[in-house]
Structure formats: structure tokens, C-alpha cells
Amino acid sequence: MVRYARSLFGLAALALVAIAATIGAMYALHEGTASWVSESREISRLARVAYVLTVERELALIEGGVAPADAVSNAAGSNTEKLTIIIDSLVSRGAYSSDRAYRVAAIEDASKRWLKEDIKAQNESRSSRERKRFNVLRSRLALFILAEDARYAEKLARERQIRMYTAIALLLELMILLVVINSIRNKLVAQATELLRQKESIEKQAAELEQSNRELAGVIEERESANKVIAEEAEEQAALFNAITEVFYVLDRDGFYHKVAPSADERESRSRQKLLGRRVQDVLPGPTAALALSSISQALDTRGKIEVEYSLEWKGETTWYAGTVNPLTEDKVLWVVRDISDTKKAAEAIKESEARFRNLVEHSPQAVALHAEGRLLYANPTCANLLGYPLPEQLIGEPILRFVTRETSSRFIESLVSMSRSAARAPTVECQFRPANDGRIL
DSSP states (O other): OHHHHHHHHHHHHHHHHHHHHHHHHHHHHHHHHHHHHHHHHHHHHHHHHHHHHHHHHHHHHHGGGTSOHHHHHHHHHHHHHHHHHHHHHHHHHHTTOTTTHHHHHHHHHHHHHHHHHHHHTTTSOOOHHHHHHHHHHHHHHHHHHHHHHHHHHHHHHHHHHHHHHHHHHHHHHHHHHHHHHHHHHHHHHHHHHHHHHHHHHHHHHHHHHOHHHHHHHHHHHHHHHHHHHHHHHHHHHHHHHHHOOSEEEEEETTOBEEEEOOOSOTTTOOOHHHHBTOBHHHHSOHHHHHHHHHHHHHHHHHTSOEEEEEEEEETTEEEEEEEEEEEOSSSEEEEEEEEOHHHHHHHHHHHHHHHHHHHHHHTOSSOOEEEETTEEEEEOHHHHHHTTOSSGGGGTTOBGGGTBOTTTHHHHHHHHHHHHHOTTOOOOOOOOBOOSSSOOOO
16 A cells, blocks of 8 residues: 555656646747747847848939939948948858858858959949949848748747647646646545544444543543644645745724735835734835825725735836735735736836837838728828828828729739738739829839
């Protein structure tokens, strides 16, 4: 019996070790993939910026016939310097990766060859050799971007597959652990049943010897059992109170601290001797203390849960907290506080990212428009200018087919139908557009 129980406990320990190892492997996989994704995004961004600069330089040189020669030269020179800096950054980041080294080296070689020809043609018109070198550089950048996107998609697909396998392994390990725990429980129940039978036999023999003593012993046993249950419940409540990881207070209407749960938060988890018996006015800043007293009164008056947010200065930094005030008795509340600083920072980061993306679209030299059900929802200034409108807002609600010529409207509609069938593929279509302010065909 003992040997069998030891075997079960050994299997349970082994299952726990396997679960921990699986979770550790999943964490290591996540960390490695996150690092790779961050590096891939940065390299892909540099490659795209370099490609955009090549396009901008080509456009600047094409417009050279309209702008003054000095202005075109200065613009091309500035663009060349930016492009050289971006390519150098791309080479320095991608050279350490074995699967990118060949393409990065090809981009670096094409850049050097083009710069060499570009220096020769600074005071002359562009030669066919310089144009060829420049087109090679742009082509290699485009191929690098496509390869990086494909590698990124393949990496994510492989990670999803590995995660699925590890999840299945973790599920199997949990099932094994549950089976072992159930076996241990059954064994303990059998042992407890056997002990109970022995106890009943002894009590029966004692009852036959002395009925009065058995009754007295029964009364004493009942009282001891009741006291034991009461003591166990008190210990469980105390253990539950102390095990809460969030900051946990019990306060009365006047703001006095009655109970304080331990916490890892250095700002909030003060020693009980410093908080118990004191008021929130003595511990918190004036505005925060006023908010606390108001929330306590509101929770006690309405008998409902109150949610509050407040900030505290700690060692030169601002920490944000979210508090939940729940009424306990007629004069006491339960105040649970959690740190939401990371959530606040994440929300601010999302707002900044959205603002940067919108600013990029608004100032893009390319026409960008959003439309649904055949009508325009958004257009950037470049798109409005292209279609003959002074303000982008004037295009909102306009049917997009109004600007597409009848000869090419079928192509445009076919591209939308194709995209609706396969959202993963972005179709490219060439159409003729007619601006609203003149008769030109774009």
C-alpha cells in the first residue's frame, strides 16, 4: 500500500516537472520569436525607407525639367545622402544574420557601384550606366523586402505550429496529472474509509462496556469537532486575506485602517504598525485622501461597488492605481487597489503610434483613399489635389466610380470582387481617372 502510494506521488511529481518544462519551453520560444520579430520589423522598415528614397530620387530627377537645375541637384544630393545612411544601417543590421547576409551583401555591392557611377555623373546628365546601376539597386531592395516579408510569414506560421504542438503536449501532461491525482484521491478515500470502520468498531465495543461514558464522550467529541471547525475556518479566512497579491484594505467611514493585506508594492505595502489605526488623511495626499473618503461614503450610502483611479508620486515617478470600494458592513468597506501604470503607458503609446501613422498618411506624396460600398470615406491631401478638390473633406461621400472612366471602370470593379474573394491578396489594377476640375485623363 505504501509503495503504491509512493509510486503515485512520484508520477505526480514527474508530471509537474514535465508541465513546468513545457511552459518554460513555450516561454523561451515566445521570447526568441519576439526578438526575431523585432529585428525583422526594423530591417524591413529600413529596406522600405531605402526603397521609398530611391523612388523619391527618381521622381526628383524626372521633375528636373521643370525645377531649376541647382534645386534638382541639391534635392538629389540630399536624397543620396539619406539613402546612403539608410543602406549603411540596413547593412550593419542585416550582416549578422546568416539568412540575410547574401541579399544584404548584394544590396551593399549595388549601392557602391551606383554611388561610384553617380559621382562621375554629378555635373553631367545621367548616363545609361548610372541608370542601370540605380535600377539594379532598387530591384535588389524590392527583392529583399519581398524575401523579408515571406520569411516573416513563414516564421509566424512555424511558431503557430510549434505552439499548437506544445499546447497539445501540455494538455496531455495535465490529463496525466489529473489521472494520477484522482488515483491518489481514491487511495486516500479507501484508507480513510478503512480507518472510519475501525473507529466505528472501537466505539461500538466501548458502547457495549459503558453506555454512559460513550454518551459523554460523544458530547465532548461533538463540541471539540465544532470548535475545530470554527478554528479551521478562522485560519482559512486569515490565510486567504494574507494571500491576496493586490493591496487590500478594510476601512471605516472616517477613513481609519482596520486591516491591511501584505503586498509587493513598496509604495502601498507599508508595515501594519504604520497604517493600522491611522486615517487616510494622515497617509495619503490631500486630494487623494478626499477622493478616498468620498468613495467610502458613496459605497456605504448606495451599498454598491465604486471604481476610482488616482495617482501617487513615489521616488520622482508617478504611479497610477485603480481602486474598487465594496461595502462590507454598515460602517466598513473593502478597498482593493491594483497598479495600472503599465496599462496607462500602453494606452499613451497606442495614441502616439496612431498619431504618427495618421501624420505619415496625411503628408504622404502618394494618393491614399478609403472607400466602402462605392463611396469615399477618407482621402489624404495628395488624393484630393489629384482629383481636383482643394480640401480632402469635400471628397467624403462621393462615389468613387464618378472619377473612373467608363472604359476602365470594369477593371476597377473586377479588382474589388477579386479582393472580396481572397482578402489575403492585394490586387493591382491600372485605371483611368478624370479629375473634377479639368478634362485631363490620369
